[in-house]
Structures are given as C-alpha cells and as structure tokens.
Amino acid sequence: xxxxxxxxxxxQDGPYEQGAYEAAGAFEAAxxxxxxxxxxxxxxxxxxxxxxxxxxxxETSEAQAESPAQAEPPAQAQARAPQGVQSPEGAPRExxxxxxFERDWYGQQTPAPAPVRAPAPAPASAPxxxxxxxxxxxxxxxDDETIGLRTGLEPDQAGDAESFRESEPDSEGTDPExxxxxxxxxxxxxxxxxxxxxxxxxxxxxxxxxxxxxPMSRVEARRAARAAKDSPAVVASRVTGELFxxxxxxxxxxxxxxxWWTNVRADQYAGKETHKIQDDWAKxxxxxxxxxxxxxxxxxxxPKLDVVAPIAEGISKEKVLDRGMIGxxxxxxxxxxxxxxxxxxxxxxxxxxxxxxxxxxxxxxxxGDLIVVETQDAYYTYKTTKTLPQTSPSNVSVIDPVxxxxxxxxxxxxxxxxxxxxxxxxxxxxxxxxKMVDERPRSKGKPDALVG
Numbered sequence: 001x002x003x004x005x006x007x008x009x010x011x012q013d014g015p016y017e018q019g020a021y022e023a024a025g026a027f028e029a030a031x032x033x034x035x036x037x038x039x040x041x042x043x044x045x046x047x048x049x050x051x052x053x054x055x056x057x058x059e060t061s062e063a064q065a066e067s068p069a070q071a072e073p074p075a076q077a078q079a080r081a082p083q084g085v086q087s088p089e090g091a092p093r094e095x096x097x098x099x100x101f102e103r104d105w106y107g108q109q110t111p112a113p114a115p116v117r118a119p120a121p122a123p124a125s126a127p128x129x130x131x132x133x134x135x136x137x138x139x140x141x142x143d144d145e146t147i148g149l150r151t152g153l154e155p156d157q158a159g160d161a162e163s164f165r166e167s168e169p170d171s172e173g174t175d176p177e178x179x180x181x182x183x184x185x186x187x188x189x190x191x192x193x194x195x196x197x198x199x200x201x202x203x204x205x206x207x208x209x210x211x212x213x214x215p216m217s218r219v220e221a222r223r224a225a226r227a228a229k230d231s232p233a234v235v236a237s238r239v240t241g242e243l244f245x246x247x248x249x250x251x252x253x254x255x256x257x258x259x260w261w262t263n264v265r266a267d268q269y270a271g272k273e274t275h276k277i278q279d280d281w282a283k284x285x286x287x288x289x290x291x292x293x294x295x296x297x298x299x300x301x302x303p304k305l306d307v308v309a310p311i312a313e314g315i316s317k318e319k320v321l322d323r324g325m326i327g328x329x330x331x332x333x334x335x336x337x338x339x340x341x342x343x344x345x346x347x348x349x350x351x352x353x354x355x356x357x358x359x360x361x362x363x364x365x366x367x368g369d370l371i372v373v374e375t376q377d378a379y380y381t382y383k384t385t386k387t388l389p390q391t392s393p394s395n396v397s398v399i400d401p402v403x404x405x406x407x408x409x410x411x412x413x414x415x416x417x418x419x420x421x422x423x424x425x426x427x428x429x430x431x432x433x434x435k436m437v438d439e440r441p442r443s444k445g446k447p448d449a450l451v452g
Contacts, residue, residue: 258354259353259354262322262354262355262356263354263355263356263357265324266322266323266324266351266354266355266356267324267356269323269324269325270309270310270323270324270325270356270358273296273310273312273323273325274296274299274308274309274310276296277296277297277298277299277310278299281376291312291313291330292313293313293314293316293319293320293331294312294313294314294316294319294320295312295313296310296311296312296313296325297311297312297313297375297376298310298311298339298373298374298375299311299373299374300326300348300371300372300373300374301371301372301373301374301449301450302362302365302369302371303370303372303449303450304364304365304369304370305361305362305364305365307358309324309325309326309350309356309358310325310326311325311326311327311328311348311373312325312326312327312328313327313328313330313331314327314328314330314331315327315328315329315331315334315349321349321350321351321355322351322355323355323356324351324355324356324358325350325356326348326349326350326358326359327348327349327350328346328347328348329347329348329349329399333396334347334396334399336399336401336416337401339373339375339380339413339436340375340377340378340380341413342413343401343411343412343413344401344411344413344414345399345400345401345402345403345414345415345416346373346413346414346415346416347399347415347416347418348415348416348417348418349417349418349419350417350419351419351420352419352420352421352423352430353420353423353424359417359419360423362417362419362430362432363387363389363421363430363432365384365387365432366384367383367384367385367386368383368384369383369384370382370383370384370437370449371383371384371415371417371434372447372449372450373415376442377441377442378439378440378441378442379438379439379440379441379442379446379447379450380436380438380439381436381437381438381439381440381447381449382415382434382435382436382437383434383435383437384432384433384434385406385407385408385433385434385435386406386407386432386433387430387431387432387433388405388406388430388431388432388433389421389430390421390428390429390430391405391428391429391430391431392428392429393426393428393429395429398416398418398429398431399416399418401414402414403416403431403433405431406433407433408433408435412435412436413435413436414433414434414435414436415433415434415435415436416431416432416433416434417431417432417433417434418430418431
C-alpha cells in the first residue's frame with residue numbers, strides 16, 4: 001500500500017507545499033500506470049467499484065475528501081455523482097463503500113427483490129485514456145473458498161452461471177420451475193417458456209392464425225363436423241320452405257297452362273277442324289245424317305261476339321270441348337234435334353273459360369241478336385229470345401224439345417246454348433235461348449247476318 005499523504009497542519013503557517021514531495025502531476029501519473037486495483041491512487045483517479053459516489057453528502061470535511069480511495073472512470077463517476085456536488089477542482093467527489101466491496105467480491109448475501117424492467121441505459125461515454133475499466137460484477141454468488149481475483153470461469157462454473165440466469169424470476173416475480181437435466185435441456189426449456197421478456201409477444205390475431213393452421217386431431221375433426229351440421233329443426237324448416245316454393249312454382253305453371261296455353265292449343269285445333277269441315281263440304285265427302293262422337297259436322301257463327309267455331313257430335317270433354325269445339329247434345333237421354341229437323345231443340349255446350357273459351361261472352365247476348373249455324377246444305381239463322389243467368393247443372397229441362405223457362409209455349413225449331421258460370425268455375429250453368437227465323441240453302445249464298 002502506498003503511504004498516506006500528510007494532512008495539512010492547521011498550526012503551521014503558510015499553505016501546503018506540493019513541491020516538497022514531487023513535481024506537480026508526477027505522483028498521479030505513476031498511480032495511473034498501476035495495474036493492481038488494490039493500490040490507493042489519488043481521489044478521483046481510481047476505477048474501483050468499491051468506492052461509490054452515489055451517496056456522497058453535499059458537505060464533507062476536508063479530511064474525508066482527502067481519504068485514500070480508488071477513483072472510478074470519469075464517465076461513471078459523473079453518472080453516479082449527484083448534480084451540483086463537486087470537488088473544489090471540479091471533479092466529482094467519491095465515497096468509500098464497504099458494503100459495495102463486500103457485495104462485489106462475495107456476491108449478494110440477502111434475497112434480491114424482484115427485478116424491475118428498467119429503461120434502456122444511455123450510451124456510455126468513451127473511457128478516459130489511462131483508466132482501467134473493471135468488468136461488470138458476476139450475477140451469481142461465488143463460493144467462499146477464495147476472494148482472490150479471477151480472470152475467467154471454468155467450464156463447470158460457466159454452466160452454473162447460465163443455470164443461474166435461467167432460474168432468475170420472471171418479470172411477474174414468480175419463481176421459475178427448477179431446472180433438471182443437462183445444459184441443452186435447460187436451454188430448450190428456457191426458450192420454450194420465453195425467458196427473454198423484453199421481446200414483444202405475438203399479437204392475438206397471429207396466434208389465432210397459427211392455431212388455425214395447426215392440423216386437428218380426429219376427435220376435434222369429428223366435433224367440428226358435428227357442430228357444422230344443421231339441427232333437425234333447421235333441416236325440417238328448410239325442406240318445408242323448399243316444398244312451398246316448389247308448390248308455388250307448380251301452381252304458377254298450372255295457372256299459366258290453363259289460362260294461356262290451353263287457349264293456344266284449342267284455337268289451333270279448332271281452326272284446323274273448321275278448315276277440314278269446309279274442305280270436306282267442297283269435296284262432297286260429308287253427307288247429312290248420324291255422326292260419330294267427336295266428328296265435326298257444322299260451324300256456328302256469332303257475329304256480335306266475333307265467334308266462329310266448329311260443332312262436333314257429343315259433349316265429351318276430352319274429345320270435343322277441350323279441343324276448342326262446341327258439342328252437340330246427341331247421346332243418350334240428353335239427345336236433342338239437329339238443325340235440319342222440322343221441329344225440336346238444337347242444344348249446344350262449350351267452355352266459357354280456357355280451352356279456346358268460345359262461349360265466354362254469351363252473357364252479353366241480348367234478345368234480337370242473331371246466331372247462324374252453317375251446315376253442308378244450308379244456313380240456319382236463330383234470333384236470341386231469352387237468357388237464364390244461372391241454373392243448376394242438373395237442370396236438364398232447359399234442353400227439352402220445349403225448354404222450361406224459355407218462354408216457348410209449343411213445339412218449334414229452337415236453339416239452346418249452355419256454359420258454366422261464374423267465370424273460371426263450374427258451379428252453375430248459364431243458358432241462352434233462340435228461335436229459328438231463317439233457313440237458307442248454300443246455293444243461294446250466305447244470309448244477311450254473315451254478309452253485313
């Protein structure tokens with residue numbers, strides 16, 4: 001150890017003479033060249049961590065300021081020294097810290113508090129040339145075998161140091177699990193738990209995406225499949241809705257077929273049948289007499305309603321009425337007279353709606369309106385006399401030789417038209433009666449009702 005500098009004697013006159021010992025600066029330069037930190041350089045020039053400047057009181061005695069101590073580097077001393085407390089020469093004052101000496105060499109003897117994350121340290125200034133920078137203290141306690149200086153750690157001690165760092169409590173202050181196994185296993189365990197708390201944790205979205213990319217087990221896949229299936233109530237409601245939609249579409253198609261397509265098809269068939277009848281008359285292939293069911297033999301003209309339709313034998317719905325033709329009551333108990341008969345009732349039936357609807361507007365006929373029935377030999381003209389707006393479908397007396405309710409009192413040559421009413425229903429029957437007023441052979445040309 002170097003000798004202490006003599007204190008200034010207060011009883012002596014005159015200032016302290018530095019030149020009595022050595023030239024100015026020679027002693028400090030010699031101390032700076034020393035490599036042993038146990039030497040006692042001048043205050044402010046040593047670099048030992050045992051001398052702390054962080055608790056120097058604002059006012060110290062001259063004797064305490066001149067006590068032997070090792071100096072810290074200027075940057076470290078400046079960082080530790082409180083603001084505004086400096087030596088007369090402008091250098092920070094220092095203080096000998098026995099507790100720091102014991103802690104730095106023997107390690108922490110008491111349980112350290114939970115580490116608190118501190119802000120990033122400011123970049124340290126470059127060390128002053130000529131000063132020796134001591135390494136940072138070891139983060140683990142050393143054994144009590146020796147307090148001598150150590151230049152490095154043995155391999156076993158290095159492993160112990162790493163184990164000590166891995167077993168430090170985390171940022172939440174919880175004690176980690178004990179380390180078992182070898183060094184590599186402890187490293188993998190530390191990496192798996194994320195020992196570096198300073199790293200930013202992945203966000204929730206990235207974690208969820210990573211978990212979504214992980215393949216599911218067989219049990220999880222079955223559970224997910226069951227959860228994705230619809231409940232029976234949902235399936236039943238869906239099937240019911242689809243059935244209603246299908247029924248609605250079918251009903252719409254049916255209505256379209258009944259109200260439009262049947263008229264198109266019936267008009268086509270009726271027009272072909274009319275031309276066929278006229279062609280047969282011109283060729284002389286048809287003779288008056290008994291006709292087969294469904295066979296056309298005459299043509300009816302209603303000038304007021306602009307109706308021209310063929311008349312066929314029978315009132316069969318499929319063979320006659322649905323084909324746009326008008327049927328003659330000529331079978332069984334409902335058999336009526338032909339137009340050429342000297343007396344009797346020539347009764348006809350036709351659709352009011354759909355399938356050509358030839359009798360749709362016969363309710364508009366008034367007494368005096370003319371109706372012409374054309375056959376192979378003559379034209380028979382009838383004048384409308386009366387209309388029965390509604391009667392029961394079973395009232396067959398309206399087609400008797402002398403129809404009941406027609407106003408006719410005796411036998412004659414009559415015409416009866418029947419159809420359904422109201423429109424688009426078949427609840428009742430609408431009846432129109434007429435009486436023959438003219439019979440004109442075809443050789444004399446058309447009657448006035450068709451010419452005008």
